[in-house]
Amino acid sequence: MLSLKDCQAVIKQHLNELQLPGLPSNLYDPMRYMFELEAKRFRPSLVLMGCNVFSDNIQPAIYAALAIEVFHNFTLMHDDIMDKSAMRRNRPTVHMKWNQNIAILSGDAMLIKAYELLAHVGGSMLNRVLPVFNQTALQVCEGQQYDMDYEQRLEVSIDDYLKMVEYKTAVLVAASLKIGALLGGAADEESNLLHEFGKNIGIAFQLQDDLLDVFADPAVFGKVTGNDIVFNKKTILLIEALNTASGNTRKNLLKWLNLTNFEREEKIAAISAIYTSLNLEQSVGSRIKRYHQMAVNSLDKLVIDPTRKSELLTFSTYLMHRKK
Amino acid sequence: MLSLKDCQAVIKQHLNELQLPGLPSNLYDPMRYMFELEAKRFRPSLVLMGCNVFSDNIQPAIYAALAIEVFHNFTLMHDDIMDKSAMRRNRPTVHMKWNQNIAILSGDAMLIKAYELLAHVGGSMLNRVLPVFNQTALQVCEGQQYDMDYEQRLEVSIDDYLKMVEYKTAVLVAASLKIGALLGGAADEESNLLHEFGKNIGIAFQLQDDLLDVFADPAVFGKVTGNDIVFNKKTILLIEALNTASGNTRKNLLKWLNLTNFEREEKIAAISAIYTSLNLEQSVGSRIKRYHQMAVNSLDKLVIDPTRKSELLTFSTYLMHRKK
Secondary structure, eight states, X not given: OOOHXXXXXXXXXXXXXXXXXXXXXXXXXXXXXXXXXXXXXXXXXXXXXXXXXXXXXXXXXXXXXXXXXXXXXXXXHHHHHHTTOOEETTEEOHHXXXXXXXXXXXXXXXXXXXXXXXXXXXXXXXXXXXXXXXXXXXXXXXXXXXXXXXXXXXXXXXXXXXHHHIIIIIHHHHHHHHHHHHHTTOOHHHHHHHHHHHHHHHHHHHHHHHHHHHHSOHHHHOSOSOHHHHTTOOOXXXXXXXXXXXXXXXXXXXXXXXXXXXXXXXXXXXXXXXXXXXXXXXXXXXXXXXXXXXXXXXXXXXXXXXXXXXXXXXXXXXXXXXXX | OOOHHHHHHHHHHHHHHOOOOOSXXXXXXXXXXXXXXXXXXXHHHHHHHHHHHHOSOOGGGHHHHHHHHHHHHHHHHHHHHHTTOOEETTEEOHXXXXXXXXXXXXXXXXXXXXXXXXXXXXXXXXXXXXXXXXXXXXXXXXXXXXXXXXXXXXXXXXXHHHHHHIIIIIHHHHHHHHHHHHHTTOOHHHHHHHHHHHHHHHHHHHHHHHHHHHHSOHHHHOSOSOHHHHTTOOOHHHHHHHHHOOHHHHHHHHHHHHOSSOOHHHHHHHHHHHHHHTTHHHHHXXXXXXXXXHHHHHHHHSOSOHHHHHHHHHHHHHHHTOOO
């Protein structure tokens, strides 16, 4: 079976070989720029791994994998405009390096390019794969909209937050595996088990992201921690805190959230201390384990030679123990 | 045969019946708002008319027609952001009524919605229609990029301008007819003749738009004239003028283009006078007639009972003589 690393290498090679027109350069240069940023290529690799569960031939899944990766990069380009992010992977974002109009239009063209790649899935398979891609893409937009809506609200329920994470992040991981499975020849029910697996590791992944921003070891993490705290980002930690803190702890939390003038490190230390006092590292950690267990359960239900599932299990375990 | 009016009525009914989710409202309300703006629905009507040339049953073309209309509205929503347009059809544009982030994301979702509608084209036909749609959609983005690029340049060749118009406007008209034809059972070569017809009336349509902004009878036109002149918009008139004016006429033209403080009506009168002195109403008028003639020639080449083509001929003649 192909490991994550094998699949990442295949994706890297095909992305490098992706032919984009030269002109108009303001449309296509930003796309090339996005593809050249360092990235883990988890999603397209999962398309290949999903295919590989059911077939030794991953060729039929390559275009769909590229489509998923190009779609993902489209969402990054437009999200960076909406979130006013200046940097991505230590490089200026497209709307900063070029301008906002170019980031809007180049992102649009990237989304279309994703469909162009997907259209290479020929024959009747296209009729099965395209609706999955469409539904997922719309849900990703819905998730981003909920994320922006929630930033404007103080109180967000945990269920609402988890639904947002499912839509914004997890369904694309799920669809990657499902589309790969279909292209590998899986029956609908088999592909749905991989979808369920992907959805749950996708949610676990995002919750862990929230946790790492606060509790990661900076030496291992490789990125600055505490950014979510500094910008009052609605994470599972902040939402759990707002839903469970009472008395002075709540007052203290709200004071820090409303402060516009503060020392960065002081705010991070204060809110981290609140999270610790509420035992959030443990409770969110347990939540992540539950999602991981649900993912594993879905994989267990798939009736197939266990060796064919082993790489997906390895992947989910690797995600569970990641420190960065 | 179905007339334009018949097709417009069919489109209107199906657009009214289009089911969009309620939530998140910031994602779907702007879409509904766009669909409720008054519009001629030329493009989706041409999908139905293209189908009707080859088949008495237009049902197979309805979803594709809606996809084309939804795609067109996506381009309007994003173009309005890029062009900083405050009004469309006498109503505030989406980024003004809501905000820019909502206009970006709702536009993205609209583009995906277009693909969702297109996916209803089932069976092997999807493999023929989707690539046409994809290529067209990318060309529309390229056209919009060229348009923005040209706004930053003083000199644009007529050929470059015509290519921009072809991509930004004409290919979608062409693809509407071609996709309709395919869904009506046309052979590839037959559908390509309708594509050629559509491309040429599309270019003629845009050149006429440029002309009407300056030379329309305001009482009939129903919109304020002269806006292109006021904002130095690169139209076929301005480009022809920059390419042909010399001596004092050129100096005078450049003076008005560079003036930042001016009386609106005075600038319109001055530049209109330059256009008239260069005989541009006639030369652009002849150009439009040539495109119209090329369109008619393509239709002539289509070997089919002439009554099946009559409504398309009527449509092109109607466009040629429009005063608004």
